[in-house]
Amino acid sequence: MMDFLTSRAFKGRVFVLLMVGLIVLPFFLRPFGLLLVAMWMVHAVAALGLNLTLGYAGQISMAQGAFVGIGAYCTGLMTLAGVPYPIAFLCSGALCFAIGWILGYPALRVQHHYLAFVTLAFSTLVFLVMRNEEWLTNGIYGLTDIPRPILFGWNTGKAQDFYFFTLLMTSMLAFCVWWIIRSPWGRAFIALRENPVRALSLGVDTRRYTLMAFAMGSSIGGFAGALYAPLVQFFEPNSFSLTLSLKLLLMVIVGGSGTFFGPFIGAATEVLLPEWLRIAQGYYLIIYAMLVMVLMMFCPTGIIGLGERIISHLRQKKISSERSAQAQAMGQDKVAQTKSDTQGGAGQ
Template sequence: MSAPARRAAMLVAIVAALAIGAAFLKRSDVYLLTLTMVYLMATFGLNLTVGYAGQMSLGQAAFFGIGAYVAAIALKAGVPFLAVMPIAAVACFVIGLALGFPALRVQHHYLAFATLGFNVLVYLILRNEEQVTGGTYGISAIPRPTILGVSFEGHLAYFHFTLASLVALGALLWWLLRSPWGRAFAALRDNPIRAESLGVNITAYTLLAFAIGAACAGVGGVYYASLVEFIEPGPFHFSTSLMMLLAVIIGGSGRFYGPVVGTIIIILLPELLRGSSHEALKFMQKWYLVFFGLAVVALMVWLPGGIVSLADRFRRRSTS
């Protein structure tokens, strides 16, 4: 089997194992897996901005939140789920363009500053504009979708629905990055100056990457609202943006599967540890963020390419 075929077969096997295996898991574990996949939608999008366009964004949680609030309000008003998703995605895309256009003139750490500020502002609005967002009370009783008469109310059904959607979103991004248009992204990442000389409009592409990344977060937000069935401003604080950024970077920014590894580390692992009653694991849970923080520092020093790049290292070593 060729390498890509082998990789595709492995992916299919993993997705199938997840889809079937979930039926044997506890309700709370299924919830956790679903939550991880929801965050993964946002970090996949962020990877586009950070990994491929090389920009640092600290505002992904704001788009995640905008998506969630748009979904909560629309779903409660009776708008069907299939209509809500594009609405949230387009809203985030447009806001991403509006924010990115002026901010990208200055680039790099300035974009980080601007997106961070944007996130704090969105958080304040979510908390204070009570008539629209429910303020600190949040919005509760957000319905789960029923599509073509099929209800995704149950935890397993919703898990499968989210898994299918995540695979679809992943496939879309994969195709995007492989298309001639998407190859410009890779060129951008690898050598911006050369890309420019080849006629790639850097600003336009970076802006698009940023806005598409924002739209992905918006879609993730829609699934989040429907999963938790309740939202309030807390989860969309800029500290979530920090964690998302760290997830992309420790996983391996600019590598397609990087965010998967990173999101498991920041969402799934700590939650699993939290639930354990074993003494050693309890200790781990208490100190998890300490190890995590130190690991980030160490990773930056020794393995700036992220965890996924480890595989490359081994491969290179074994072939040479």
């Protein structure tokens, strides 16, 4: 049973169940609920990107929120100007890829807390540009009435249609990330995280992979922004302030950094849980902050790590109980054997 819980078949089954659940969900939820679940998916995509940079490649970034913002503004401005959505979507990713690549350069020079502050400064700078450059971003009034795409005659204007569209795009992006993690790229990222000097001496081009880790993670953030823009249809610079970057960082760590499903769980604690815990109302953030502190204290590997720890604990319990049962059985066998031996001896 416990082996089953961590087995591939079990993970596969959970995944299938989740997908089926997400597909039938719209038939039971009101538009607001749909918006919320779609919001969860968008945040999860952004966190997936950050997880690639932070969780796998070990490069701390406090700028993921800024990339979501850049992606959202890029898509918003382009679709408002009449550019077809797919082109705007790809441009958002490409733009964030390029900016993320440039942001990776400081990471070649400095590490850890310095890198955290460079990315933090970058995040605040992007926010200031969004707020102040009114000719481009419309300043504090933000962008309004962003159209939802019409793809191959499928109009995603209604809440339910757009939900399915978000689900489709999220699945595709998640698949891409899953593929990257399993590819040699992913292994190079992990090598970079575990021991950069060793990775370098083993022939991993750490310079290129550091830049790549930033660029890829950022472009996924950009794609999340490209989904966010038509989802909410209205946004302003405050949506992408430093708070969003910090929130995304918390999501990755709380879910479990360096695990594929961690960002999904982390995003759920930030986006879905507050709605279900409506009783707590204004106190939700206080409770959440306390839970994060307690979680970090006892299990810095996040919720996934906590789950794994519980499962391994249960398994160990089971193994030890099995072993004692076995020992007992063996003991009985021995008794039986000696009995039969003596009987046999008596018979001879």
